[in-house]
Amino acid sequence: xxxxxxxxxxxxxxxxxxxxxxxxxxxxxxxxxxxxxxxxxxxxxxxxxxxxxxxxxxxxxxxxxxxxxxxxxxxxxxxxxxxxxxxxxxxxxxxxxxxxxxxxxxxxxxxxxxxxxxxxxxxxxxxxxxxxxxxxxxxxxxxxxxxxxxxxxxxxxxxxxxxxxxxxxxxxxxxxxxxxxxxxxxxxxxxxxxxxxxxxxxxxxxxxxxxxxxxxxxxxxxxxxxxxxxxxxxxxxxxxxxxxxxxxxxxxxxxxxxxxxxxxxxxxxxxxxxxxxxxxxxxxxxxxxxxxxxxxxxxxxxxxxxxxxxxxxxxxxxxxxxxxxxxxxxxxxxxxxxxxxxxxxxxxxxxxxxxxxxxxxxxxxxxxxxxxxxxxxxxxxxxxxxxxxxxxxxxxxxxxxxxxxxxxxxxxxxxxxxxxxxxxxxxxxxxxxxxxxxxxxxxxxxxxxxxxxxxxxxxxxxxxxxxxxxxxxxxxxxxxxxxxxxxxxxxxxxxxxxxxxxxxxxxxxxxxxxxxxxxxxxxxxxxxxxxxxxxxxxxxxxxxxxxxxxxxxxxxxxxxxxxxxxxxxxxxxxxxxxxxxxxxxxxxxxxxxxxxxxxxxxxxxxxxxxxxxxxxxxxxxxxxxxxxxxxxxxxxxxxxxxxxxxxxxxxxxxxxxxxxxxxxxxxxxxxxxxxxxxxxxxxxxxx
Amino acid sequence: xxxxxxxxxxxxxxxxxxxxxxxxxxxxxxxxxxxxxxxxxxxxxxxxxxxxxxxxxxxxxxxxxxxxxxxxxxxxxxxxxxxxxxxxxxxxxxxxxxxxxxxxxxxxxxxxxxxxxxxxxxxxxxxxxxxxxxxxxxxxxxxxxxxxxxxxxxxxxxxxxxxxxxxxxxxxxxxxxxxxxxxxxxxx
Numbered sequence: 051x052x053x054x055x056x057x058x059x060x061x062x063x064x065x066x067x068x069x070x071x072x073x074x075x076x077x078x079x080x081x082x083x084x085x086x087x088x089x090x091x092x093x094x095x096x097x098x099x100x101x102x103x104x105x106x107x108x109x110x111x112x113x114x115x116x117x118x119x120x121x122x123x124x125x126x127x128x129x130x131x132x133x134x135x136x137x138x139x140x141x142x143x144x145x146x147x148x149x150x151x152x153x154x155x156x157x158x159x160x161x162x163x164x165x166x167x168x169x170x171x172x173x174x175x176x177x178x179x180x181x182x183x184x185x186x187x188x189x190x191x192x193x194x195x196x197x198x199x200x201x202x203x204x205x206x207x208x209x210x211x212x213x214x215x216x217x218x219x220x221x222x223x224x225x226x227x228x229x230x231x232x233x234x235x236x237x238x239x240x241x242x243x244x245x246x247x248x249x250x251x252x253x254x255x256x257x258x259x260x261x262x263x264x265x266x267x268x269x270x271x272x273x274x275x276x277x278x279x280x281x282x283x284x285x286x287x288x289x290x291x292x293x294x295x296x297x298x299x300x301x302x303x304x305x306x307x308x309x310x311x312x313x314x315x316x317x318x319x320x321x322x323x324x325x326x327x328x329x330x331x332x333x334x335x336x337x338x339x340x341x342x343x344x345x346x347x348x349x350x351x352x353x354x355x356x357x358x359x360x361x362x363x364x365x366x367x368x369x370x371x372x373x374x375x376x377x378x379x380x381x382x383x384x385x386x387x388x389x390x391x392x393x394x395x396x397x398x399x400x401x402x403x404x405x406x407x408x409x410x411x412x413x414x415x416x417x418x419x420x421x422x423x424x425x426x427x428x429x430x431x432x433x434x435x436x437x438x439x440x441x442x443x444x445x446x447x448x449x450x451x452x453x454x455x456x457x458x459x460x461x462x463x464x465x466x467x468x469x470x471x472x473x474x475x476x477x478x479x480x481x482x483x484x485x486x487x488x489x490x491x492x493x494x495x496x497x498x499x500x501x502x503x504x505x506x507x508x509x510x511x512x513x514x515x516x517x518x519x520x521x522x523x524x525x526x527x528x529x530x531x532x533x534x535x536x537x538x539x540x541x542x543x544x545x546x547x548x549x550x551x552x553x554x555x556x557x558x559x560x561x562x563x564x565x566x567x568x569x570x571x572x573x574x575x576x577x578x579x580x581x582x583x584x585x586x587x588x589x590x591x592x593x594x595x596x597x598x599x600x601x602x603x604x605x606x607x608x609x610x611x612x613x614x615x616x617x618x619x620x621x622x623x624x625x626x627x628x629x630x631x632x633x634x635x636x637x638x639x640x641x642x643x644x645x646x647x648x649x650x651x652x653x654x655x656x657x658x659x660x661x662x663x664x665x666x667x668x669x670x671x672x673x674x675x676x677x678x679x680x681x682x683x684x685x686x687x688x689x690x691x692x693x694x695x696x697x698x699x700x701x702x703x704x705x706x707x708x709x710x711x712x713x714x715x716x717x718x719x720x721x722x723x724x725x726x727x728x729x730x731x732x733x734x735x736x737x
Numbered sequence: 738x739x740x741x742x743x744x745x746x747x748x749x750x751x752x753x754x755x756x757x758x759x760x761x762x763x764x765x766x767x768x769x770x771x772x773x774x775x776x777x778x779x780x781x782x783x784x785x786x787x788x789x790x791x792x793x794x795x796x797x798x799x800x801x802x803x804x805x806x807x808x809x810x811x812x813x814x815x816x817x818x819x820x821x822x823x824x825x826x827x828x829x830x831x832x833x834x835x836x837x838x839x840x841x842x843x844x845x846x847x848x849x850x851x852x853x854x855x856x857x858x859x860x861x862x863x864x865x866x867x868x869x870x871x872x873x874x875x876x877x878x879x880x881x882x883x884x885x886x887x888x889x890x891x892x893x894x895x896x897x898x899x900x901x902x903x904x905x906x907x908x909x910x911x912x913x914x915x916x917x918x919x920x921x922x923x924x925x
Contacts, residue, residue: 111775118779129825136824142788143781150775291761298767305771506826 087290089272093282095292098172101165102271103297104304108158109260111305112196115151116253123203125249126242128511130205131338135501135512138335145332149312152333155197157308159353162190163411170390170407173400174277180391182270185263187387192260199252201351205245206336207490211348213248214240215358219376222369240341329498337493338513343526346486349425356417359424383410428480431473439467439474496522499732518716524724527717531702532558541569541580550579555699557581561725562622562674567615573597586697591654592667610644614651617641622674626727645670656690665689679722683713792821794923796908799835802901805846811836811862811869811880813851816911835897835909836862836869838880848899848909849882855890857916869894891919 074080091099122141124133137144166186169175175183202213221231236243287293315330329335350358357380364371386406393399446452457463493516500515501507508514516522528538535555539546550557557580560566569575576596577583587593600606616637619625644650646660654667669690672678681688684703687696703718705711713721723729799814806812813834820827834851849869853860858873868885869878877885882894898910913924 107771110772114775114779118782122782122785132824137782140824141782141785143778143785146774147778147782150778291757291764295760295764295767298764298771301771302767305774309774501824505828506821507824509825509827 085272087288087294089276089289091276091287091289091293092278094284094287095296096279097296097300098168098279099276099293100297100300101161101168104300105158105161105165106264106268107297107301108154108161108304109193109264111154112151112158113257115147115154116257118147119151120253123249125203125245127205127245127339128509130203130245131335132501132507132512134204134206134335135498135507138332139328139498139502145329146312147332149332150308153308153311155200156351156353157304158193159197161304162193166190167407167411169277170403172277172279173394175391175403176394176400177391179270179274179277182267182274183391184388185267185270187384189260189263189267191384192256192263196252196256196260197351197353199248199256202248203245203252204335205339206494207339207343207345208334208336208348210240210339210341211345212350215348216350219372222373222377224373327495329495335494335498336490337497338511338516340513340516345490346482347490349421352418355421356414359417359421424476425480425483427473428477428484431477431480433477433481436470436474436477439470440478442467443471443474493522500730502732503730518720519729520720520723521729523717523720524729527713527721528558528724531713532721535698537580547579553579554584555697556585558725560626561679562619562625564615564619567618571596571600571611571615573601587695590695595654605649610640610650613637613641614644615641617645618670618673621670621672621678622726623676625674665693668692674726676719676722676726676728679725680715680718683718683721684711684715791924794910794912796898796900797911798902798906798908799837799848800907802844802846802905802907805837805839805907807839807841807843809838809840809880810864810867811838811849813862816909818911833911834859835911836860836894837899837907837909844901846899846901846907847881848897850895850897850912850914852895852913852916853890854892854895854914854916854921855888860894891917892921895921 070080119137122133122137122144124130134148138148139145169183169186198213198216202209217231217235220234221227223230232238234244234247236247312332316326319326319330349355357376360379361372361375364375367374390403390406394403442453442456446456453467454464457467496519497512497516500519501512503515528536532538535553537550537553537555537557538559539549539557540559541557570581573596575581577588577593582588582590582593600611616634617639618641620638620641642657645655645657646652648660648662651657651670652660652662654662656662656664656667656669656671658671668682669678680703682691685701686692686699687694687701687704692699700712702713703711703715795818797816797818799816804812804814814837815831816833816835817829818832820830820832836849836851837846839846851860852858853871853873853876855871855874855876858871860869860871860876860878862868863870867880869880869882870876871890874889876888876890878888878890878894879885882896884890884893895912895914897912900908902908915922915924
């Protein structure tokens with residue numbers, strides 16, 4: 051450092067000393083600092099006293115990271131997810147900031163439990179410290195309140211659905227419940243004001259209250275002094291520096307754990323020798339909240355899982371059961387904790403308190419473990435060994451009398467079956483949850499890809515992008531509307547035939563590609579389950595044509611068939627990135643001639659202006675194109691497609707007078723786009 | 738050995754033990770290290786805007802030549818462009834305004850930014866007084882953007898590059914300039 055250019059002033063220490071004197075004379079800060087630092091610690095510094103300090107440290111961390119997050123967060127239904135996405139994926143260091151805030155919040159819950167345990171075991175709630183114990187309990191509820199409100203703020207599927215459950219439970223409070231719920235949610239339904247209110251609670255009301263009570267908590271703590279654990283084995287020490295050192299080491303350890311949790315996926319990626327995926331580090335961000343999409347993976351944050359599981363105890367009790375589980379019992383437990391200082395006046399009472407706290411934490415641990423077990427038991431339950439249970443239930447439709455009959459009405463076997471059915475059910479539910487969780491991860495990753503498009507997120511929000519995305523919506527729409535008849539199975543996969551045997555209409559995997567057309571014109575396949583095999587067209591003219599006319603080498607030479615395949619697939623345009631290679635252009639031209647010719651395909655099919663009347667067979671003009679697919683999904687009974695030979699396929703887009711179609715036009719287009727493999731793909735660097 | 742609390746109070750304290758210096762230093766180092774990650778992460782994110790840059794200036798179509806009156810009186814036109822605001826992409830959004838004018842019989846169009854060079858308010862046109870006036874601090878400008886003294890504005894209104902396409906379209910090079918200084922400096 052350079053010296054001050056002015057040499058007429060006294061040396062620096064003296065100047066600083068004078069300045070310090072100036073402020074001390076006017077504020078008395080030295081006495082204040084002295085009082086803060088030189089607190090007597092009876093029996094010397096101990097590790098068991100660090101928990102309160104680590105909690106203060108954790109809270110300060112949340113304040114620092116929270117304020118910066120606040121500076122980039124936007125609380126509205128169209129911008130909450132988007133701004134969090136921006137923090138996580140586009141702002142420098144945003145992943146670390148969110149990661150620290152998210153993991154430290156969980157850490158705080160753990161530290162709270164440790165602090166509470168230490169206070170109870172040491173009997174630090176006893177006179178004269180009762181009020182401070184009560185303050186501590188209120189502080190604990192405030193922290194839990196911040197955890198709950200913070201979960202919603204990213205406005206992703208996970209936070210949205212988990213918090214809906216929490217606010218619905220608030221509606222169970224007697225008399226004021228529904229009004230309370232409406233006030234908290236900011237209206238009759240979730241929306242902008244839910245976010246603004248939760249944000250005001252999370253970043254304003256709750257922390258401000260917490261700071262005020264924390265000041266009281268610390269003031270009272272200093273007033274009463276440390277509640278030293280007897281016996282004192284070492285001489286007294288000062289808070290500074292002995293206890294501060296232990297506190298600081300504990301804080302460092304807490305921060306190390308937090309950073310470790312954040313960076314663990316990076317370590318895993320390095321060990322597996324793969325790049326770190328975007329969004330893998332820091333706090334997770336699900337797909338944007340969508341009230342129209344079910345979310346089977348909805349769970350509260352792990353430290354609230356015990357409550358979630360506890361509610362299941364009251365399953366079947368109806369609303370009164372939920373009231374008991376969500377409000378009465380937790381209220382009684384909290385009441386019990388508030389009474390601890392009174393109960394603890396007697397030695398036996400103190401032991402009861404310790405027992406109660408240990409039992410409570412053990413119960414919470416047990417319920418959490420049970421909840422986890424229910425969700426993940428499919429990983430260790432042997433599904434193959436229970437396959438016969440599923441088969442029997444499917445065969446009998448779950449009818450108990452029929453199952454009993456199938457088991458030969460043997461009570462022993464029926465009992466054994468009931469036990470095995472229980473594990474079968476558990477595994478099934480768990481598998482559904484795990485699949486939903488996996489799907490949620492896929493959806494989240496896709497939403498991030500869509501949000502990163504060069505066009506950016508539309509002002510209507512990222513949900514619009516997701517809803518208009520063929521890749522994520524296509525499979526869901528297909529599963530809900532098409533998959534009860536059509537397969538979408540890669541013919542190359544080993545179990546393809548078994549899967550297709552269950553379908554009753556053509557396999558639409560790769561529809562529009564040359565490979566699909568080749569299969570259609572293959573005498574072996576055309577009447578198989580991948581094409582017309584399970585439809586009324588099984589014995590139709592097309593099957594007959596492929597199996598007889600097409601095999602007649604005098605009229606159909608192999609090169610003609612190849613030309614038709616190329617020509618028809620060319621009508622579909624680019625499907626799944628399959629572009630007709632340049633040398634095939636001549637082949638396509640030849641194919642078009644054959645498609646139109648009345649000697650060949652054109653004898654039944656309309657193709658461009660070949661003059662064949664519509665109605666005898668589907669029009670092949672633009673076959674497999676987006677427009678053609680939208681047309682056939684909208685109305686296969688139209689004379690352009692199957693007309694009155696249509697076999698069972700609903701007209702998804704045709705509405706009777708005054709009613710709505712089965713599917714809106716936008717969703718039909720999404721199915722068409724998905725079948726054709728048309729969706730947004732990010733540009734790969736270097737291409 | 739064990740001692741009652743009463744005894745402990747009586748015990749003399751030895752605040753300056755030999756280990757004192759090491760303990761103090763370690764306490765400060767550990768506490769500082771523990772607090773560092775949130776501070777670093779926070780600062781990192783707070784400074785993120787420094788990495789962001791505005792788009793390069795481009796000619797934007799504003800209107801057609803016949804729409805610009807050829808009587809020397811400026812007329813206000815809205816400038817429309819695609820705009821990205823953090824995560825949101827706006828398509829064809831009004832992003833600002835320019836004044837265009839042309840002299841009688843001329844095919845040349847002059848363009849003035851509507852942003853006041855003084856403090857960035859929106860300059861209005863006073864047709865009756867045949868001048869521009871800023872509603873914030875009363876900076877007054879002539880119809881060709883020249884400064885009318887005395888004026889709080891350190892310079893005249895900012896002219897923008899303007900070209901008339903062969904098709905008759907009028908395009909303006911949309912730029913923002915630093916306000917409050919005499920020199921016309923492009924804001925990046």
